[in-house]
Amino acid sequence: MTQKLRVTGPRESIFNNEVVSRFELYNSLFLTLPFYKIKDTGTLLPLFIKHCEDGVKNLKTPAEIIKSFFERYTQTTDPKDIIDLLFRFIQYIERQVVLFDAVEDASFTKLNTTEDHSSLRSMLKKSEFNAELHEKIAKLIEDFSLRLVLTAHPTQFYPGSVLSIINDLTTAIKINDIVTINQLLQQLGKTPFFNKKSPTPVDEALSLTWYLENVFYFAAANIQSEIDSSLEEFNIPSKKAIELGFWPGGDRDGNPNVHAQDTIQVSKMLRQILFRCYYRDFRKLKRRITFRGVEETVYKVQDVLYKNAFDTNIEPANISEFLIENLNQIKDTLIEFHDGLFADLVDDLLRKVELFGSHFASLDIRQDSRVLRNVHAYCRQFKPIISLFPENFDELGEEEKIQLLSFKTAKVNYSGDADSLTTDTLQTIAGIRQIQQQNGELACHRYIISNCQQASDILQLMELFLWNGWDEKELTIDFVPLFETVSDLEGASQIMERLYTHPFYRKHLESRGNKQDIMLGFSDSTKDGGYLMANWSIFNAKVALTATSVAHNIQLAFFDGRGGPPSRGGGKTHRFYASMGKEIANKNIQLTIQGQTISSQYGSIDSAEFNIEQLINAGISSGLKEKHNILLDSPHKDILDVMAKDSFDAFVALRKHPLFLNYLERFSPLSLLSKITISSRPVKRSSGEKLRLEDLRAISFVTAWGQLKQNIPGFYGIGTALKNQEASGNWDKIRKTYQESGYFKTIIDNGMMSMSKTDFSITAHFAKDPEFGDFWKMLRDEYERSKEMLLKLAGHTTLMENYPVEKRSIAVREKIVLPLVLIQHFALENLQHQLDDEQLQSYEKLAIRTVYGIVNAGRNSA
Structure with missing residues (x-):
């Protein structure tokens, strides 16, 4: 074949x-x-x-x-x-x-x-x-940490x-x-391979726990073991370097199917699965430790582990300290009286308890700022809060709003019916406290505010906590703004400046060790401004946010919302982190692992260990070099500013083309993605019938282009930008930038990866379409232009020439799924005809079924 x-x-x-x-x-x-x-x-x-x-x-x-x-x-x-x-x-x-x-x-x-x-x-x-x-x-090792966050995005089939x-x-x-x-x-x-009905958020969480139980439980411990032995060899104190995060059951942004009870249920599930892992390991350990002097402790630990793993009636509590204390007692006895025989097995379990505690992975909560503003408005209707705010509060300017926020702890007396999102928000705020009491503080300590556009978005959320069962002195929550669009990224540092100088927020940060996590979204920024502008905007935002945080003595950690493909922040991810200069905070690497990236990069213990180690080494080596990033120097920055603007203009012009969405709906399975039974999350944010680009989720947007084998979000506009530089006589300068900047080189290399999975010959017949022919030619021409300019810039003759194995892997995979792409187009074409209900369902099902294999073969295409 x-x-x-x-x-x-x-x-x-x-x-x-x-x-x-x-x-x-x-x-x-x-x-x-x-x-x-x-x-x-x-x-x-x-x-x-x-x-x-x-x-x-x-x-x-x-x-x-x-x-x-x-x-x-x-x-x-x-x-x-x-x-x-x-x-x-x-x-x-x-x-x-x-x-x-x-x-x-x-x-x-x-x-x-x-x-x-x-x-x-x-x-x-x-x-x-x-x-x-x-x-x-x-x-660097003392300060460094890596957090991998598994998310429930609908491309892990x-x-x-x-x-x-x-x-x-x-x-x-x-x-x-x-x-x-x-x-x-x-x-x-x-x-x-697939469910007959869409999964619930809890189903999604259960599906992803397979990776926690079968891969990360072992891979993270193995890497931590290597770190410990390396540090011991060179007389450096041991350091916990790896953390795991989890979004299914906690991420409710645009997903009305996630409820507070789901969040609680998922936290319990994570805990129980973890203790089953501990119990499994402890039984193996017990078979070896058959000596005198440890019997009582062994049976005590086994009893506790068994009850926490299998007894559903047990009252959950954070027992990690109990386990660590008793495992250390067993280890000390083995060393003192039994020549340290099998102490390494105890060390292995100890290491896992220190890594995963009683929670396994930290459950992040995420909600849109617009929902949180509505909840704040709802609470302001009731005593005693109602007396603190004027009726026109929402119409006030940002500074006026902030001045009115009093941060008083209160018990609000609710008497009116709240909508489902408001009810969920209030119940979740209370539920976080329950999760922390049962699984430990690290089990659920971050609240992510997506679409964060102003400082008051965070400050108002803090008030919601104070009004709903939390005390200022025990507010064990990290508030994480998420900046996503190009314009939000541009104003991010000003927002953080306002927060760092706000007395209440600064006092809260001090109680959290002067540490601030900031999440940056790659997917929506690409959908908003195109591939090059998104990457450049995020780079500039990171530089500005780092400077602001340093000025206020805040330890900043960037949490990167990366998808699988380059157009959503994927590709050679570790090369991005290795290429950071000293102007960008890089001591704490945090990123989402989602879609097929979970199975392709973390699907086995071998691959997970390799990729975890790559990221850790990227962070350490980046800090070690402390190179000044040349992209901040003229003429490099000036050239990139112009290139990003040219690319942005080209991409926005494409988005505004009257045929843009029609083309995507006509020739891709975009309108059918909502019928794929793999996710609890809707394809678009609004419930209206008419599809609007601003409501379309970035993952659906990118998936649709990937199914077409055109991957527009991964390169469109970069060819035009490079061509303009060549015409302006700046080619030598841009070549120098490419050769000297690891960051810019990675952007270009990842763009080539997107283009390697693009094949306009499959849709060449579109050129003859009376309605969409010219539009298809415009897309094809930018592809050819981008390919020509990227190859010229890199000095290559073929795409991905410097990654020959990955290039060949892509070629074989694309060959395997070529029939699926053609069957999909065949089905979509037939759906344009007059069909009876049976025929309609048959062709829809045919088109939908091709999506799975195409996405899975791409490994990072959605």
Whole structure:
């Protein structure tokens, strides 16, 4: 099915032998997959794939390709039978994607050698005879932390049952166990990939806990163990470096299906799953520790762990200190009386308890500022608060509002009916206290205010806490503004300046250790201003916010809302952090892990450990170099300012084109995404029928372009910007910027990644469309312009030339799913015709089913 790839280097050779060849071998087993109704599906699929490739090369339409295939290779003419066979093809290809994922994951350690990155130990080794450097590294480690936050965004399609098969399949492939591989592929063929109905927020949380239980529980502890041993070797105090965050059940921004009881339920679920992990480990430990002197402590710990893991009637409490104290007693006894035998097993469990406490992952709460303003207005109607505010409070200016905020602790007497969002907000504020009491403060201590546009958005939320059961002296909450749009990013530092100088907020920050988290959104800023402008706006915002925080002696941590694809902040993420200059706070790296990025980068212990270590090393090495970022110097900054503006103008002109949304709705499955049963979150924020771009979620926006294989958000406008620089005689300067700035180079490289997953030949027939032909040509022309200019800038002949293995992986994956793309276009085209209800449902279902495989194959395409 897949052509052999030309070998050009050692890693490419490994990829060819370990991935492509084994995929071809195991792919033959798909001929016997247990699908029903259609005979010889496995035999016909390779013919269909080849027919699709030839059809695209000859610029045939999807309808022409599919029609000619059935005429040439089958006796089928009935539309219903054609749809049935296409569904079988989809099922096969979905599972081929899983197989390729498993084969690639099985080869992960061979494809990602230690030569690809420096380790913490190697950094310390270099400083062994340099006291000044050693001290600097020690200080960086003392201050550093990494927080990975799993989010419930609707592009992680695999349920737990399929994830378990993938995990087992990867293990079998590592040792070429053909019998087991065949059995697992048979199991995969019979295992449903998708739910019949949309999951609840709790269902989403349960699905993501698979990664916590099976991957992060081990990977985070293993990396922490390496850090501990490295620090011990070089006489540096141990430091907890890794934290986990969790959004399902806590993120209610634009999701009316999340309620306070869900948040409480998810916190309990996280706790119970964690204690089952602890109990599982402790049972293994107990089988080895059969000595005198520890019996009583062992049984005491086992009893507590068992009850917390399995007894649903137990009153939850934060017992991490109890566990640490008793595990240390066991360890001390082993060291003193039993030569330290099996003390390493106790150390392993101790390390996990110190990492995960009684909560596993911190549950973040997120809500839109507009909702929180409405809740504040609701509370102001009642005693004793009503006397503190004028009726026209919402119409006042920002400074007048802030002056009226009194931050008085009060018990509000509510007497009127509140809407569901208001009720949820008030119940959640009370619920956070319950979660902290049961699982510890770290279990739920951050409230993220999305669409934060003014300082009062945060200050009013603080008042809501004081009015609803919280005391000023015990306000164990970190308030995190989220700046998303280009204009919000531009004004972010002024907002934080206002907060840092506000007496009440400053006093609160002091109680929280003078630490401030600020979240920046990559997805909405790209949707708002295009790829280059979004990245440049975030860079400038980080510089300004860092300067403001330093001026007020605040330890700043940026929480980056990154999606999977480059257009949503993904791509070579660790290279962004490694390229930070001293003008950007980078000691505390925090980022979201979402969509297929969870399975592709953190789907196995090997890959999770590698990517966690990459991020930690990026943060430490960035601080170690403390390079001044040349993008802040003229002429670099001036050129980037102009380029970002040119790119922004081009992108906004595209967005304002009268055919923009119509094109996306007509040729992509955008209007059908709401029918995909993988998420509790609506596709758009408003409930109205008419689709508006401002209401469309960035993830749906990017997904739709990815399905079209055009990836407009990942590059559009950058070609125009570069072309303008060339025409202005600045080409040598921009080349110098590219060569000297790691940050700018990463932006360009990630843009090339987006373009590598773009193929306008698939939609070449759009050029003849009487309504959309010129619009398609405009998109294609910017792609060609961007490709030409990016290659010229990088000095390359092909896209992703400096990432040959990733480039080849993308090429194979795109080849696997090409039939899905064509089937999708075929279905969407038929949906434009007059159909009866049965036909309408059949073609809609056909189009929807293709989305899963295309997204999963892309690994970071949505």
